[in-house]
Amino acid sequence: MCYVKSFLKIFFLLIIIIFLPPRYAYSSYLNDFSPSQQDAINKAISEDEDLGELIEYAPDLINFEEIFKDYSFQPSLIFNPGDANGDGIVNMMDYIIWITFYNKPYSPTSNVNPDFNNDGKVDGTDFVIWLGNYNKFYPTPTNVPFPTPTLRPTYTPTPTPRSTTSVTPTPKPNIILIVSDDQRHDSIQKMPFLNSQQENWFRFQNAFTNVSLCCPSRSTILSGLFSHHSGVEDNGSKRYFDENDNIVTKLDSAGYTTALIGKYLNKWTGETDEPYTPPGWDVFTPFMDPISYFNYKLVEEGVVKTYGDTPADYATDVLGQKALNFITEAKQPFFLYFSPYTPHSPFIPAPRHVGVDLSSVTLPPNFNEEDVSDKPEWIKNLPKRDPQEMLKHLKNQYRMLLSLDEWVENIYTALKDREIAYKTVIIYIGDNSFSHGEHRIVGKMCGYSYCNQIPLLIRYPQNTGRVINNPVSNVDIAPTLAYIAGVNLMNVDGLSLVPLLNGSTQPPDQPSRGILTHWGGTGVYELPHFWGIVTDKWNYMELATGEKELYDRVNDPYELTNLANIPEYSQIQSRLRLDLIDLMNQ
Incomplete structure (x- = not known):
């Protein structure tokens, strides 16, 4: 009878995950954080309003573990994203560990931890956390260093000097x-x-x-x-x-x-x-x-x-x-x-x-x-x-x-x-x-x-x-x-x-110009760091994971088809990569 109840509970949780929007599926454990964990989240939101925005609308893009590490002084508050055995990936092995301890007395061990929200219970909330992070790697790619050393900017005390002095009619506008x-x-x-x-x-x-x-x-x-x-x-x-x-x-x-x-x-x-x-x-x-x-x-x-x-x-x-x-x-x-x-x-x-x-x-x-x-x-x-x-x-x-x-x-x-x-x-x-x-x-x-x-x-x-x-x-x-x-x-x-x-028709200082785009900020967001260059024709980016993307902005304005690493676009990709490195190091 116990196994039947466990099966039914898991079945209904699966229905919730599959048919409800992510916002509601995740809310079952967002509301179940301990008071100390909530304090850490609130402190993070007070510093970053956009963090609160994503917690509300897309919590799957938030690395709660990073929030608890950055905004709490108690290691016990660190959130486990579903990696019960600590091997760096959330997979079926972690599910097996969870089901083994489900609704049973549990004491933390050094080997496994299926209590993913650290509330002292192994229950359905932990299953939701595991399922929401299934097949993800931890630490996340966000924190992986760039695989190619040339895609690091060369830091200098100040950027290349450029004066903006001009002759302006008086009175000034x-x-x-x-x-x-x-x-x-x-x-x-x-x-x-x-x-x-x-x-x-x-x-x-x-x-x-x-x-x-x-x-x-x-x-x-x-x-x-x-x-x-x-x-x-x-x-x-x-x-x-x-x-x-x-x-x-x-x-x-x-x-x-x-x-x-x-x-x-x-x-x-x-x-x-x-x-x-x-x-x-x-x-x-x-x-x-x-x-x-x-x-x-x-x-x-x-x-x-x-x-x-x-x-x-x-x-x-x-x-x-x-x-x-x-x-x-x-x-x-x-x-x-x-x-x-x-x-x-x-x-x-x-x-x-x-x-x-x-x-x-x-x-x-x-x-x-x-x-x-x-x-x-x-x-x-x-x-x-x-x-x-x-x-x-x-x-x-x-x-x-x-x-x-x-x-x-x-x-x-x-x-x-x-x-x-x-x-x-x-x-x-x-x-x-x-x-x-x-x-x-x-x-x-x-x-x-x-x-x-x-x-x-x-x-x-x-x-x-x-x-x-x-x-x-x-x-x-x-x-x-x-x-x-x-x-x-x-x-x-x-x-x-x-x-x-x-x-x-062109800025005189730079007749052929690409625009530098970048994300390299806090790890509380589940978005990989990247460097990118946008031209009138192309959008090219290299992610910290080593993945590359190239889009034809003219013929594919919705960026549906990734042309990176396709042989016929290799010269374009190589040229954009060199231009990107120049922009990063200017």
């Missing part, structure tokens, strides 16, 4: 930098005002982020440095960002009135959680962690103010009004860094947009990619995502962008009302993109376009807008701002985009 959060590159078409500005804005069709994660991307935008040069490679490394030498301090020294309104950098207050004003900012109104759309905190004139949950408290609207007030009153020339949380999770539209009809929105062809035989092992191990859940999140992101679009229009109208639109440059950029199940991935930090390709539009009042297809990067924003303002920003990795705005 005002500059508005609008940074959205987790916005997909193709979502501008869902923003009525921006989408209607076909003639007035330059629209960059091939803009990419160096590292597809909030803190690294925003550090790159402000510094002009690759993340492996700035040291800010994940959301927990803000401390490496040089607050004394960046585009803001340069603009401040040049006489600009500077303001940040919205999101600054993840965990910017450090361990003290005490607000301060970084060098260079005249007005500094950032979110305090944790960030949300209701019941959040802003720092206003050095004082923390708490907002509530009424429609008037919706964060994008509150920040938009503050941005509007600044540009209406600020002494010129001014620099506004307007950085709402939109459309980052939680996916909460403004109350006025909740019911907007988006029934025509569908998921792309690479959603839940069926044939992943040519993809790396980590993709093969991913579960398929729930299409209804992913579509709901995508639609809500689009609804959230409607409020931001309204404030972009309001800002532009205010510039015209103040009669300064003719001397104000506006740059609109996303910090990184977001995948809703493309290639079965939820989130970012991967090498595919749905992680790295971002929206970028520039209103440059001297010239009529047009489409620009040249590959560009968020590393180019700081040099562009420096060129426009006539300030000198040394030791940058990026290039000014002003020559493109003035009609050049």
Whole structure:
């Protein structure tokens, strides 16, 4: 009778795993962590909001063992991912050990441990953990060093010096930098005002982020440095960002009135959680962690103010009004860094947009990619995502962008009302993109376009807008701002985009250009480190596991067919690899 009950319990657990979305299948053990383990998770989330995002929507992409090691001082809290015999792989041998001890008195031994969540019981929760990690290797490939020594950048004290000095007409132009959060590159078409500005804005069709994660991307935008040069490679490394030498301090020294309104950098207050004003900012109104759309905190004139949950408290609207007030009153020339949380999770539209009809929105062809035989092992191990859940999140992101679009229009109208639109440059950029199940991935930090390709539009009042297809990067924003303002920003990795705005077909410093993409951050994410290069035609990447990927971006825009290691593409792959190494070591 006991064996019958055991069989039935396992059978129903299998049904749960097979037929329920991963989010719900995993929740049975996410809620079963010990209080100390939950404390470690909460501490990790407080430092990295994107970690909480994946725990909510795709926990299979989280390495809980790494969280417990990094955020707990008690070795007993270390999470066992299902490797009962400690041989480095989760397989049927571990299942046999689990079933042997199932529902029996168990004391930890040095040889085996089927109590995978360390709660003192060998039960169905441990089976769910084993099944969720079946056929995975531990330690994960994320922590494996690069197999090829040439694919390590040669670190130098500073990048290759490049000056951004320029001759700028006086008076200096005002500059508005609008940074959205987790916005997909193709979502501008869902923003009525921006989408209607076909003639007035330059629209960059091939803009990419160096590292597809909030803190690294925003550090790159402000510094002009690759993340492996700035040291800010994940959301927990803000401390490496040089607050004394960046585009803001340069603009401040040049006489600009500077303001940040919205999101600054993840965990910017450090361990003290005490607000301060970084060098260079005249007005500094950032979110305090944790960030949300209701019941959040802003720092206003050095004082923390708490907002509530009424429609008037919706964060994008509150920040938009503050941005509007600044540009209406600020002494010129001014620099506004307007950085709402939109459309980052939680996916909460403004109350006025909740019911907007988006029934025509569908998921792309690479959603839940069926044939992943040519993809790396980590993709093969991913579960398929729930299409209804992913579509709901995508639609809500689009609804959230409607409020931001309204404030972009309001800002532009205010510039015209103040009669300064003719001397104000506006740059609109996303910090990184977001995948809703493309290639079965939820989130970012991967090498595919749905992680790295971002929206970028520039209103440059001297010239009529047009489409620009040249590959560009968020590393180019700081040099562009420096060129426009006539300030000198040394030791940058990026290039000014002003020559493109003035009609050049290629940046003069680099006539044939590839864009460097990278992930080399914390091991709490179950995504392998990689280096990649994106051109107008190709996307090539090398993973820390030794696996390689090559996609034809023109003929295969959804990156369904991996061309790496196919003989007829060997010359292209070799050339891209050399270009990648050059980029890594510049």
